[in-house]
Amino acid sequence: MASQARKSALLFSGSDWDFAKLSRVYDEIEAIGVEELHLDIYPVQMEVISSEQMLDAYSSVGMPLMYRHWSFGKHFIYDELLYRKGARGLAYELVINSNPCIVYLMEENTMALQALVTAHAALGHNHFFKNNHLFRQWTDAGGILNYLDFAKSYIARCEERHGLAAVEAILDAAHSLMEQGVFRYHRPPKLSSEQQREGLRERLEYEERSFNDLWRTLPSSQGKNKPEARDEVLAERKKSLNLPEENLLYFLEKNSLVLEPWQREIVRIVRVVAQYFYPQRQTQVMNEGCATFVHYTLMNTLFERGRISEGAMLEILRNHSNVVFQPAYDDPRYSGINPYALGLDMMQDIQRISTAPTAEDRDWFPDIAGRGDWRDTLLDAWANHRDESFIHQYLSPALIRKWRLFVLADGADEPHYQVASIHNERGYRKIRSALAHSYEIGAKRPDIEVVDVDLLGDRCLRLQHNVKNGILLDGESRDATLRHIRRLWGYDVSLAAVDAETGAMLSERSTKDL
Amino acid sequence: MPIFIDRRLNPKDKSLGNRQRFLRRAREELKRSIRDRVRAGSIAELDREHAVPIPRKGTSEPTFSDAKDSGRRQHILPGNKTFNAGDLVPKPNGGGGAGASAPGTTESEDDFRFVLSREEVLDLFFEDLELPDLVKLSLKQILSFKPKRAGFAASGAPTNINVGRTMRNSHGRRIALRRPKRAEVEALAAQIAELESKPPDARTHERIVALRAELDRLERRRRRIAYVDPVDIRFNRFDPQPRPNASAVMFCLMDVSGSMGEREKDLAKRFFVLLHLFLTRRYERTEIVFIRHTHEAKEVDEHTFFYHTQSGGTVVSTALEEMHRIIEERYPASEWNIYAAQASDGDNFATDSERCIELLDRRLMRLCQYFAYVEIIDERESHIFGSTENGTSLWRAYNAVDQKWPNFQMRRIAAPADIYPVFRELFARQPDLRKSA
Numbered sequence: 001m002a003s004q005a006r007k008s009a010l011l012f013s014g015s016d017w018d019f020a021k022l023s024r025v026y027d028e029i030e031a032i033g034v035e036e037l038h039l040d041i042y043p044v045q046m047e048v049i050s051s052e053q054m055l056d057a058y059s060s061v062g063m064p065l066m067y068r069h070w071s072f073g074k075h076f077i078y079d080e081l082l083y084r085k086g087a088r089g090l091a092y093e094l095v096i097n098s099n100p101c102i103v104y105l106m107e108e109n110t111m112a113l114q115a116l117v118t119a120h121a122a123l124g125h126n127h128f129f130k131n132n133h134l135f136r137q138w139t140d141a142g143g144i145l146n147y148l149d150f151a152k153s154y155i156a157r158c159e160e161r162h163g164l165a166a167v168e169a170i171l172d173a174a175h176s177l178m179e180q181g182v183f184r185y186h187r188p189p190k191l192s193s194e195q196q197r198e199g200l201r202e203r204l205e206y207e208e209r210s211f212n213d214l215w216r217t218l219p220s221s222q223g224k225n226k227p228e229a230r231d232e233v234l235a236e237r238k239k240s241l242n243l244p245e246e247n248l249l250y251f252l253e254k255n256s257l258v259l260e261p262w263q264r265e266i267v268r269i270v271r272v273v274a275q276y277f278y279p280q281r282q283t284q285v286m287n288e289g290c291a292t293f294v295h296y297t298l299m300n301t302l303f304e305r306g307r308i309s310e311g312a313m314l315e316i317l318r319n320h321s322n323v324v325f326q327p328a329y330d331d332p333r334y335s336g337i338n339p340y341a342l343g344l345d346m347m348q349d350i351q352r353i354s355t356a357p358t359a360e361d362r363d364w365f366p367d368i369a370g371r372g373d374w375r376d377t378l379l380d381a382w383a384n385h386r387d388e389s390f391i392h393q394y395l396s397p398a399l400i401r402k403w404r405l406f407v408l409a410d411g412a413d414e415p416h417y418q419v420a421s422i423h424n425e426r427g428y429r430k431i432r433s434a435l436a437h438s439y440e441i442g443a444k445r446p447d448i449e450v451v452d453v454d455l456l457g458d459r460c461l462r463l464q465h466n467v468k469n470g471i472l473l474d475g476e477s478r479d480a481t482l483r484h485i486r487r488l489w490g491y492d493v494s495l496a497a498v499d500a501e502t503g504a505m506l507s508e509r510s511t512k513d514l
Numbered sequence: 515m516p517i518f519i520d521r522r523l524n525p526k527d528k529s530l531g532n533r534q535r536f537l538r539r540a541r542e543e544l545k546r547s548i549r550d551r552v553r554a555g556s557i558a559e560l561d562r563e564h565a566v567p568i569p570r571k572g573t574s575e576p577t578f579s580d581a582k583d584s585g586r587r588q589h590i591l592p593g594n595k596t597f598n599a600g601d602l603v604p605k606p607n608g609g610g611g612a613g614a615s616a617p618g619t620t621e622s623e624d625d626f627r628f629v630l631s632r633e634e635v636l637d638l639f640f641e642d643l644e645l646p647d648l649v650k651l652s653l654k655q656i657l658s659f660k661p662k663r664a665g666f667a668a669s670g671a672p673t674n675i676n677v678g679r680t681m682r683n684s685h686g687r688r689i690a691l692r693r694p695k696r697a698e699v700e701a702l703a704a705q706i707a708e709l710e711s712k713p714p715d716a717r718t719h720e721r722i723v724a725l726r727a728e729l730d731r732l733e734r735r736r737r738r739i740a741y742v743d744p745v746d747i748r749f750n751r752f753d754p755q756p757r758p759n760a761s762a763v764m765f766c767l768m769d770v771s772g773s774m775g776e777r778e779k780d781l782a783k784r785f786f787v788l789l790h791l792f793l794t795r796r797y798e799r800t801e802i803v804f805i806r807h808t809h810e811a812k813e814v815d816e817h818t819f820f821y822h823t824q825s826g827g828t829v830v831s832t833a834l835e836e837m838h839r840i841i842e843e844r845y846p847a848s849e850w851n852i853y854a855a856q857a858s859d860g861d862n863f864a865t866d867s868e869r870c871i872e873l874l875d876r877r878l879m880r881l882c883q884y885f886a887y888v889e890i891i892d893e894r895e896s897h898i899f900g901s902t903e904n905g906t907s908l909w910r911a912y913n914a915v916d917q918k919w920p921n922f923q924m925r926r927i928a929a930p931a932d933i934y935p936v937f938r939e940l941f942a943r944q945p946d947l948r949k950s951a
Contacts, residue, residue: 019518026516044516053521056528071575073536076529077628100517107522122516164535176576328593337592406594408603410587416602422594435590446578465578471585473578480576 011307015110022046022105025115026122032301033123037294038375041126042141043100046118050107055080057094057104061277064096065148067155067269069171092319095121097129097280099141112312116319119298124291131383132286134279144276151269158262170263173484174249174270181249181274184442234452244449244464248485249274251450257459258490267488282386282441289343290382296320296344326403346390349399350377360397387439395432397423407434412470446473448495459491460510466500472507473497479514486511537634540573544630545638565629636791661752670749683746693739694732702729761799762883763845764790767833767856770806770824774859778890781927782857783820785888788937789855797851803840807833809863813840828861830908831869838877847881854878854885860906867911874912879919886940887912887924 011028012021026044033039049057059076060066092113094104103121105114129135140147159167174181238244245251249271253264280287299320303313326341327333353361354374362369368377381390400423407420407430421427421434437443452462463485465473478495485493494510537544547566597603630638666679706725709718766786768774774782793800804819805811808826811833837854845852862870879885889909915922925936 019520022518023516045519046516047519047521049521049524053524053528059529059532068531068535070532070535070539070573073529073532073534074573076532077536081628164538168535168539172575179577326592328595329591330593330595334593337590403592404594405590405592406597408589408591410589412584412586416604417589419597419599419601419603420588422597422599424599427599431590434588438588438590446580448578467585469586471587472581474581477576477579480574481578484576 009306010309011115011302012111012312013309015112017109017111017114021111022114022118025111026118028302028307029115029119029123029298032298033119033127033294036301037297038379039123039127039294040131041101041123042098042130044122044126045100045102046105046122047102048105048107051083054091054094054104054106055083061273062094062096063148064102065145065152067148067152067171068159069175070168071175093117093121095125095129096144097135097139097141098144101126101129101141102145110315112308112315113319115302115308115312116295116299116316119295120291123298124294125287127294128283128287128290128382131379132279132283132386133384134283134386138279139276147272151273154269155266158266162262167266169487170259170266171270173487174267176481176484177248177252177488178270178274179445180448181247181271182278183247183250183275184278185246237454238452241453243453244451246447246449247271248448248450248463252485252488255453256489257455259488278441279386282388282439285339285343285346285387285439286382286385286390287343288339289347292320292324292340292344293347293378328404345399345402346394347378347381349396350374350381350394352398353396358398364396365394388436391436391439392433395435397428400428400431405431405435407431443468446471447500451496461485461489461491461493463493463495465495465497467497467506468500470499478509482509482511483514536573537630541638548635548638659754662755663750664753665751666748667751668748670751674749674752676748676750679748680742680746683748684742687743687746688739688741691739693741694736699729699732699736702732761801761849762793762797762851762853763801763803764793765803765805765837765840765852765854766819767805767807767837767854767858768819769808769828769830769833769858769861770819770822771808771826771828771861772823773828773861774890778857778859779820781890781930781933782888784930784933785857785927785937786855788933789853789886792937792941793853801845803837805833805836805840807836811836827863829863829866830858831866831873834870834873834878838873838881841881851883852881854882856885856887857890858887858908860889860891860908862906862908862911864907867907870908871911871914874915874922875918879915879922883921885919885922887922888936889924889926891926891928893928 011025026046030041033041055076057064058079059072061072066072092106092109096102096104101122103118103126105117109117129141135141155167155171241251241255249267252259253267253271256264259267299308299313299316302308303310308316324338324341324344326338350368351374353365353369354377355370355372357365357369368374371377381394385393404423406422407427409418409420411418421430423431447466447468448463449466450461451464454460473495482493482495492511494508494512496508497506498504499506544566666676702725706722706729709722709725712718768779768782770779790800790802802816804814804816806814806819806824807828807830808824809829809832810826813836814822833856841847841852874885889906909924909926912922912924916924923940925940927933927936
């Protein structure tokens, strides 16, 4: 009798899926997610696609719409080849940070997998997208699809009008600067409204009208050639151009002397896309960890309530453990730290600290140890952290021991690596900050900014690379990228490598020498 | 309740445009790798898919990236087993210095190959090649007609009678003219027979006479009004429709006398294969005729053509005569685009060359779309004969034809590497030639 009641409570049986089952499972999972984990999500739009379509989506950086460019074709060939050879499976799902949140389900998945994917993407990722402060502040989930639609048709129109080659040249150059095309520290400037632009135009017109050549004949304030005065001129110039500027694409878009309006618009499109993906790159561990934690918790709850069968649960667990597999550093399968595994372990660790803390945990995390409100702690972490700060805040000694993390110092000119820290009392903090630092995107990518340009002189654009820890740029790709910048800027470009600590000039490279 | 959208039926090749852009981008490099393959000798396999390495030139996506061999870094790794703080670990040799333990070493994209479809391969391979003598081709195209049904006609050949339409007309006419039906006549005859079988008396006799008269009248009427009259007959009408000429025949002529060794035959074969590939791409239907000759010529199959030797002298004109005979017999020039490629080492019976010129000039060149002569010479000879007009007796003789006919081309081949360039030369787009023709 009991077993019969249990059977009828099952959400689905068998491995085939249909839309009625999907809908039933989604409703149940959403109810549990909201009730158990207090998730807060965008409405969901689920789209069923085939594996070919998944490959298509892969090559266009995961977006359902994208403008055309040969590099996407190249990546498609590469992805397809790996997939056909069996070297790599396809993702079971793809989720897009948009409102409504679009989740792609693969046709080939079994029903158990669809349930897993629904919990992972439609609840986990969706909650993260909606609540994390980076996504809230920096991306516009409601508008991204419209924008991409615009971008796609705009670039197609440009190809028709100006030819494939011309559009490709601009896209190539802009793509090479995508890394340097984001605002890292301040929010992107608001679009100037029509009114503001109108005001600016009026002011310029007024200045033209009231121009008086007499003013030029006035003797300049004494000694214009004095060094301080020249510095002043320089400072004035930099101020008027908002220098130094870290967003190279933004600078080129606004100030390039040779770009035509349509070319500026293309540069802008690339910049907007780069900016859109910037938060995702800063929150890999958290985003995947959040989704994995959510699906793991929800699936277990479903199973405990007797809503899914043991067979389905076994399949789900098998896939789950594949996803969170973390080989050791000397394993041939090792390819870096698995963000799914790290994220899930840290979040489960928070749960443990909150409910069953040890003395060490109380020492390290007095705020949350033993309080029992792990849900609120997690919701708070998901909303307010990115990878770097999350690891800094929550990586516990227990987890470091479990993972047996160690730090290897690697000096390029030394014949040996040196083990800097291991999982012991002296090492915990160092490991934690080293790991957190390695997720700091700003520190990982070369720090390059526009420092000066003499618009009235030779118009040479001066860039500066702030060298940290003596890590220089790779020569070949640097030269190729400089050529791209020159194409966008129109005049010569020089790049100076300056040591960030000492301020010493290390080297200088200019497109004149190329 | 989420929104469900089933996208499985959406068009699949969303990234086809990107693939085409990529191929165009890498065009030069892909072309070179396919041409290398041809030079390497596997021409016979050209007509299919090919795996080619991902081209690197022109398809790199440079960004500012860190140099691997500079600076100080820290790697954070899981799974420590034996290390203690301060231990020195030797760096793995080779590779990018950082080696296996460094994070971020992913498989490089450089050493994998992807598959070009047959169409893509041939497109790249035959780029810039054009069918020679296009003006003549377009004239020729409308020379072949195909009859096409175009309604009905009152006159025509008996084979074209449209039975259905004819019978419909006859039926209408029979009804209109009230031709007695067979059933009516038979009923009347049966009635008469029944009356006659009864014992005769005056009334029945009278009735029989009346019925006989009626029967007679009906029979006469039936005879007068034909079942099918010539006015009923309709014929299917056909309009001759000009048809683009979509078939080509390629004649391979080769000298197989003792002077042609394995090397010469191999070179000739490759040239023929290229020509065949080229034609199959342009025409719906392509046939090949192999004619080999010594002092006598014979049509043979492909295997015999390339692999059997025959001893004898060399009389080139026999092959040309044989070709002419076959054209007359099987390939009327109005229906076929005729191409010919002749390979020889240039030897010919001294007095025969004149006859060759005459054959070509008077007969064959009028029929042929294109005649290519490749002379296979020794590599040492290529220095001497490279560009001069002198040469073997056949070469000198053909020079005269070359002057006169724009669709005649001749080249020398000394090594496998020459084949493709010569082929390209022969079939390169020639705008001036088109004008002069």
